[in-house]
Amino acid sequence: MILDLDIGNTLSKWRLKDIASSEIRSRGAVWTREEWRPRADIPDLDVVSTVRISSVARRAVLDETVALLRRRVGAVHVARSMPEALGVTCGYEEPERLGVDRWMGVLAGYHLTGGCCTVDCGSAITVDFVLPGGRHLGGYIVPGLRLMKESLKLGTRNVAIDPDSEADDLLLPGRNTAAAVNHGIFMAAVSAVNRIYSEVCDSEGTALPLLLTGGDARVVSRGLRIPHAVWPDMVYAGLEACFPLTAAERAGRMSGAPRVPQAASLEKIRASLAISMLL
Numbered sequence: 001m002i003l004d005l006d007i008g009n010t011l012s013k014w015r016l017k018d019i020a021s022s023e024i025r026s027r028g029a030v031w032t033r034e035e036w037r038p039r040a041d042i043p044d045l046d047v048v049s050t051v052r053i054s055s056v057a058r059r060a061v062l063d064e065t066v067a068l069l070r071r072r073v074g075a076v077h078v079a080r081s082m083p084e085a086l087g088v089t090c091g092y093e094e095p096e097r098l099g100v101d102r103w104m105g106v107l108a109g110y111h112l113t114g115g116c117c118t119v120d121c122g123s124a125i126t127v128d129f130v131l132p133g134g135r136h137l138g139g140y141i142v143p144g145l146r147l148m149k150e151s152l153k154l155g156t157r158n159v160a161i162d163p164d165s166e167a168d169d170l171l172l173p174g175r176n177t178a179a180a181v182n183h184g185i186f187m188a189a190v191s192a193v194n195r196i197y198s199e200v201c202d203s204e205g206t207a208l209p210l211l212l213t214g215g216d217a218r219v220v221s222r223g224l225r226i227p228h229a230v231w232p233d234m235v236y237a238g239l240e241a242c243f244p245l246t247a248a249e250r251a252g253r254m255s256g257a258p259r260v261p262q263a264a265s266l267e268k269i270r271a272s273l274a275i276s277m278l279l
């Protein structure tokens with residue numbers, strides 16, 4: 001069995017994947033801020049022969065996790081951001097400083113689409129671009145939904161907000177503080193993704209497929225009118241592409257990959273950008 005780990009700033013996600021069948025056997029998540037207890041939080045480490053890790057947590061968390069796993073498991077692969085991989089050149093001045101979860105998403109997205117915009121809606125919302133031909137442009141980092149809510153809660157007196165509440169009518173004006181905050185933050189996130197996507201497609205002269213992942217991907221997806229696909233396992237797919245182990249992975253098939261979304265025409269994207277600037 002393969003143990004895949006995606007350690008984010010909020011949640012550490014794991015899944016067990018069968019090497020022989022390439023099927024996902026189980027999955028789960030634990031709060032990153034709390035101590036991670038592999039034996040208690042993951043069903044059975046004895047069945048694991050290989051571990052693949054993408055981690056943006058503090059260095060000490062990764063080092064401890066790797067040390068612990070190396071005592072129990074034969075092979076532990078740790079993904080790193082680098083200047084070039086799988087046909088993609090990293091757009092960062094110092095490639096090793098790009099969050100490895102972003103790099104995994106970009107590699108998976110490029111492998112699937114041959115050029116795309118990847119959005120990871122987690123603790124932060126990150127937006128990255130990789131052009132046909134494999135040039136990663138760099139990207140944008142915006143606070144995620146929970147962070148935005150928490151920052152308001154901390155900085156504003158008497159504002160009671162539930163960081164987990166999500167209404168269906170998120171686009172409407174809120175009629176109490178919690179709703180106004182939730183709707184406002186939702187609008188901020190959706191508007192940022194919309195604008196960033198349109199600006200970069202416009203300036204690069206290409207309409208790119210848009211892929212979403214992360215804990216808040218479904219919420220953000222609800223507000224996006226641009227064609228897009230949600231790919232919950234996009235970071236894991238980057239691990240599969242970097243460290244292929246199963247027959248399916250060696251053949252280039254990534255688990256849970258969505259159908260490539262057909263991008264809107266560049267004319268349409270430019271028209272929506274022109275309207276948003278006029279108003």
Ligand SMILES: Nc1ncnc2c1ncn2[C@@H]1O[C@H](COP(=O)(O)OP(=O)(O)O)[C@@H](O)[C@H]1O
Binds near residue numbers: 009215
């Ligand atoms: N059941 C849940 N537990 C925690 N966070 C959740 C849950 N469902 C949605 N979320 C949202 O997902 C975000 C975490 O997404 P994730 O992609 O796992 O983040 P990260 O990779 O930064 O740890 C939280 O900030 C929160 O807004």
Ligand SMILES: CC(C)(COP(=O)(O)O)[C@@H](O)C(=O)NCCC(=O)O
Binds near residue numbers: 100126141
């Ligand atoms: C931007 C991030 C905090 C996002 O992390 P996440 O929301 O997935 O926990 C992470 O990718 C990171 O620590 N990046 C390093 C800085 C950078 O990418 O420029």
Ligand SMILES: [K+]
Binds near residue numbers: 120121
């Ligand atoms: K993220």
